[in-house]
């Protein structure tokens with residue numbers, strides 16, 4: 001380890017507002033404290049990507065300046081230490097998900113790659129002609145398209161667990177949809193459009209009772225809820241680092257060891273082999289079997305630092321604070337005439353999609369942008385959700401632990417300005 005010291009957390013708990021010292025937290029984020037279009041930055045797009053605190057940026061910078069080389073290669077001290085940092089990050093993810101072993105934590109580029117890995121290894125081995133793949137009506141395209149591709153290849157059928165107008169899954173339909181042909185269930189834990197928190201533990205238990213394997217898309221849940229994959233009994237659980245105040249280019253596939261061990265490798269190449277000859281190649285065990293080539297080392301270390309940062313604040317405190325913000329934002333937005341919230345489930349995370357009169361969400365998003373307010377407008381990579389809710393697109397404001405009531409008030413003022421412009 002180089003003599004240059006590692007960055008340490010500067011964030012301190014102080015004057016709590018609803019359980020979190022948000023003013024102090026905001027100081028940790030260079031982007032949040034830099035004006036945008038000459039106005040204070042109001043970042044309400046954390047569902048697209050969370051902002052990255054200084055300490056995470058510094059941790060990655062430190063690695064690249066003083067610790068960088070390749071991992072799992074060579075006997076140099078530098079390589080061994082880089083490998084240690086990389087594997088420590090894997091251990092942080094294991095603890096974060098409460099997985100039983102680091103062998104169950106596979107690095108991927110993100111949620112999308114993790115789902116494709118499962119579809120192309122577990123799926124190609126276990127899905128046969130005539131089988132059924134069950135997906136919820138509120139899946140992101142990342143948990144639809146890989147299964148459609150597999151179904152087309154294998155002659156399998158996709159079935160859909162419907163939802164009601166509030167954006168809650170119809171659990172009463174589940175038993176009938178779990179037929180003897182159902183082999184797999186893909187389930188989003190928190191909807192990126194509607195904010196719905198699905199009762200995944202209950203659904204997994206029902207699926208398992210019928211022998212169905214379940215993958216949980218946790219891309220939008222890990223930033224908001226403490227997740228315990230053993231308690232959920234998820235077979236696979238996937239998420240992306242960039243939604244968790246970490247960098248892009250890194251994500252995680254958790255899989256139960258017994259399942260991962262039976263799955264064939266996915267990509268072939270260096271690092272995943274035991275021995276290669278022209279006649280025969282053998283593979284190493286978990287997790288390396290699924291990690292061909294040079295991994296995203298800096299990003300993995302960055303994700304580990306992001307997990308440390310979030311755990312330092314406390315995931316339960318984050319969840320409680322965000323629920324207060326959600327309640328406040330829902331009440332304030334509901335007062336605006338002509339604004340309709342899309343997604344009114346009883347159990348929601350701090351994500352609010354809405355439509356405003358007949359104004360196109362892109363216009364809403366552009367005007368808000370000029371006010372320094374960053375939201376997302378569009379179909380949010382969930383076109384079937386738009387079709388179900390009967391809207392072409394929505395504007396979505398998503399709130400994180402670094403947002404404030406003032407951010408909500410700015411959003412409301414911005415929306416009133418949009419209404420004024422469109423008369």
Ligand code: PMP
Nearest residue numbers: 110111112140142192219220240
């Ligand atoms: N699933 C959900 C629920 C998401 O919100 C996203 C990102 N919008 C993804 C999957 C895909 O994540 P990534 O682009 O990081 O692979």
